[in-house]
Amino acid sequence: MLLRQHDQSMASAARRPGAVVRRANKGEGSHASRHPRGRHARKESLLRAACLVPPLALLAMLVGYPLVETLRTSVMRSTFIQPETVYVGLDNFSALLSADEFWAVVRNSVIWTAVVVSLQFVLGLAAAILLSKRFRGRTALRAVVIVPWVMPGIIAGVLWKLVYDPYLGPLNNLLGGIGPMGGNPAWLGATGTALFAVCVAAVWKGFPLSTVMYMAAYQNVPQDMRDAARIDGAGRWREFWHVTLPSMASTMRTTVLLTMVWTFNYFDLVYVMTKGGPGVSTEIFPTVVYRQAFSEVNYGVAAAYGVVSVLVLSVFTALYLRQLNRVGGLR
Amino acid sequence: MTSATATPAGRGRSNRLMSGAGVYAAAALLAAFVLGPVLWMVVTALKPRDEVFTSPPHWIPHHPTFENFGAALDPTFLRFMGNSLLVCTGATLLCVALALLASYTLSRPSGRMRHSVLVVVLVSQLLPQAVLLVPLYRSAEELGLLNSYAGLVVVYLTFTLPVAMWLLHGFIAAIPAELEEAAQADGLSSFRAFLTVIVPLARPGIAATAAFVFFTAWQDFMFALVFLTDEAKRTLPLGVLGYMGQYTVQWGQLMAASTLLLLPIMALFVAVQRHFVAGLTVGAVKG
Numbered sequence: 001m002l003l004r005q006h007d008q009s010m011a012s013a014a015r016r017p018g019a020v021v022r023r024a025n026k027g028e029g030s031h032a033s034r035h036p037r038g039r040h041a042r043k044e045s046l047l048r049a050a051c052l053v054p055p056l057a058l059l060a061m062l063v064g065y066p067l068v069e070t071l072r073t074s075v076m077r078s079t080f081i082q083p084e085t086v087y088v089g090l091d092n093f094s095a096l097l098s099a100d101e102f103w104a105v106v107r108n109s110v111i112w113t114a115v116v117v118s119l120q121f122v123l124g125l126a127a128a129i130l131l132s133k134r135f136r137g138r139t140a141l142r143a144v145v146i147v148p149w150v151m152p153g154i155i156a157g158v159l160w161k162l163v164y165d166p167y168l169g170p171l172n173n174l175l176g177g178i179g180p181m182g183g184n185p186a187w188l189g190a191t192g193t194a195l196f197a198v199c200v201a202a203v204w205k206g207f208p209l210s211t212v213m214y215m216a217a218y219q220n221v222p223q224d225m226r227d228a229a230r231i232d233g234a235g236r237w238r239e240f241w242h243v244t245l246p247s248m249a250s251t252m253r254t255t256v257l258l259t260m261v262w263t264f265n266y267f268d269l270v271y272v273m274t275k276g277g278p279g280v281s282t283e284i285f286p287t288v289v290y291r292q293a294f295s296e297v298n299y300g301v302a303a304a305y306g307v308v309s310v311l312v313l314s315v316f317t318a319l320y321l322r323q324l325n326r327v328g329g330l331r
Numbered sequence: 332m333t334s335a336t337a338t339p340a341g342r343g344r345s346n347r348l349m350s351g352a353g354v355y356a357a358a359a360l361l362a363a364f365v366l367g368p369v370l371w372m373v374v375t376a377l378k379p380r381d382e383v384f385t386s387p388p389h390w391i392p393h394h395p396t397f398e399n400f401g402a403a404l405d406p407t408f409l410r411f412m413g414n415s416l417l418v419c420t421g422a423t424l425l426c427v428a429l430a431l432l433a434s435y436t437l438s439r440p441s442g443r444m445r446h447s448v449l450v451v452v453l454v455s456q457l458l459p460q461a462v463l464l465v466p467l468y469r470s471a472e473e474l475g476l477l478n479s480y481a482g483l484v485v486v487y488l489t490f491t492l493p494v495a496m497w498l499l500h501g502f503i504a505a506i507p508a509e510l511e512e513a514a515q516a517d518g519l520s521s522f523r524a525f526l527t528v529i530v531p532l533a534r535p536g537i538a539a540t541a542a543f544v545f546f547t548a549w550q551d552f553m554f555a556l557v558f559l560t561d562e563a564k565r566t567l568p569l570g571v572l573g574y575m576g577q578y579t580v581q582w583g584q585l586m587a588a589s590t591l592l593l594l595p596i597m598a599l600f601v602a603v604q605r606h607f608v609a610g611l612t613v614g615a616v617k618g
Binding site (some may be wrong): 007029039044048049051052054055056058059062063064065066067070073127128130133137138141144145146147148150151152153154155156158159160162163168169170173176204208248262264265267268271272285286287289290293294299302303306309310313316317320321324 | 369464585586
């Protein structure tokens with residue numbers, strides 16, 4: 001896929017140079033040669049720098065400022081009842097550490113991220129291998145497999161809420177038809193099952209991207225390496241373990257790290273399906289930040305949660321950047 | 332597929348990763364998992380009001396009807412759709428223009444700041460939006476930008492601009508720099524060369540980036556939820572949630588509205604899929 005993209009731009013580029021030269025000749029002619037090279041280069045690099053100013057200024061305003069502001073608010077007491085902000089040092093953080101809610105959020109976030117990311121990895125890889133085989137209907141399946149990923153998160157949430165509905169939903173009906181089920185379990189209403197139920201929906205929503213990535217990587221595995229393994233007498237499984245998987249390893253690392261970040265940050269699905277409930281059983285960092293800030297109007301605590309989640313993410317981000325540097329993505 | 336070149340050593344074995352029947356069974360499972368919920372959405376949308384509430388549910392509507400679609404397509408829904416179109420188009424135009432400007436600088440290997448800018452761009456893309464949302468909301472409140480489309484368009488840059496800069500930089504860097512240099516040798520300034528030579532060549536990449544921006548803005552729910560308190564100004568995802576009341580859910584209408592919300596974005600996706608997927612995997616599938 002990558003190759004096709006590249007070839008295409010090369011091909012269309014190769015078709016154009018004639019046109020380019022013609023158009024350029026009509027213009028300012030040999031104007032450029034009259035200027036000394038140094039002044040030209042300086043002017044050009046100034047212009048290049050100037051072009052970066054608007055986007056970077058906006059990012060500073062929209063990402064940099066909120067980040068600093070979150071840090072600042074996390075050491076302030078700032079609530080609806082007491083809008084006057086007071087410096088309280090690390091009080092918000094010590095309040096966090098002694099609250100059951102915080103530890104529930106940590107536990108949920110770990111389970112949520114680990115379960116969703118690992119299932120997306122397994123399912124994404126399995127689907128990619130399947131879709132790289134030849135069979136009738138492959139093209140159609142390749143096209144529809146992306147549907148959950150294209151669907152807005154909120155629609156996916158609403159949809160899965162209906163799937164899990166104890167009486168109207170198809171899930172209980174389906175399970176009831178297969179084996180003995182105790183009553184009609186309310187998957188999203190019970191503290192024991194709600195988190196896993198939301199996880200399944202998140203896997204459904206997100207795994208197609210992994211599939212797309214792994215399909216591209218699978219097709220890039222050099223055929224001669226596979227052939228060489230065969231000649232050496234390797235069976236399909238050994239070929240898979242020793243040739244295919246290692247060739248895909250770097251794509252896998254990148255994809256897993258990306259899905260980790262996205263899952264950790266994902267808000268829409270949980271908000272729509274459970275709002276973090278019942279109790280705090282599905283509360284994760286993004287939803288608790290939202291609730292603390294906008295329902296309980298406790299900006300200090302919300303910011304403290306925010307700082308903790310940024311710290312977690314900075315670890316993921318460091319790993320991601322290291323990985324990108326290794327494959328030369330930043331060069 | 333791979334067995335085409337198999338040597339005798341490989342052919343005789345039966346330890347294939349997946350046999351013929353296994354492939355079809357796996358494909359059926361995958362299709363059921365992916366499409367099951369979507370089909371249920373459409374089935375529910377086609378059911379009349381009282382049939383939605385039959386328990387156990389009917390797998391196929393006994394009295395299929397389009398009344399839910401009719402009810403969903405009321406003036407409010409159309410207004411929400413108009414709002415979404417307006418905000419997303421605005422966000423796309425602004426974001427792609429800014430990203431193009433940046434890519435003029437970022438895609439050429441001369442700049443010293445290039446590497447650090449790319450790192451900043453990547454990192455800002457990985458930060459949690461929920462955390463950034465709170466200070467942004469409070470600033471917007473002070474500046475009187477709540478409930479304004481312009482405010483929402485600007486705030487959408489928070490998550491669209493870094494991705495757009497990253498994608499466009501990749502697309503434009505793939506175009507040989509010699510073309511720009513050739514045009515410069517013919518007397519164009521480097522910026523003119525960029526605009527008249529590189530940008531037209533990068534059109535597919537620009538289209539894919541624009542589609543991606545439109546697509547993420549169209550999906551946004553969290554920023555709209557916080558920034559738009561005025562019901563008339565709601566975007567489509569927020570409006571759709573309105574069908575979920577506190578106690579009763581109008582499932583038929585909700586599912587019909589969801590289907591209608593999904594259709595334009597599916598159409599857009601199908602149109603740009605090839606470039607889009609290639610663009611996304613450019614960074615990831617390497618080495």
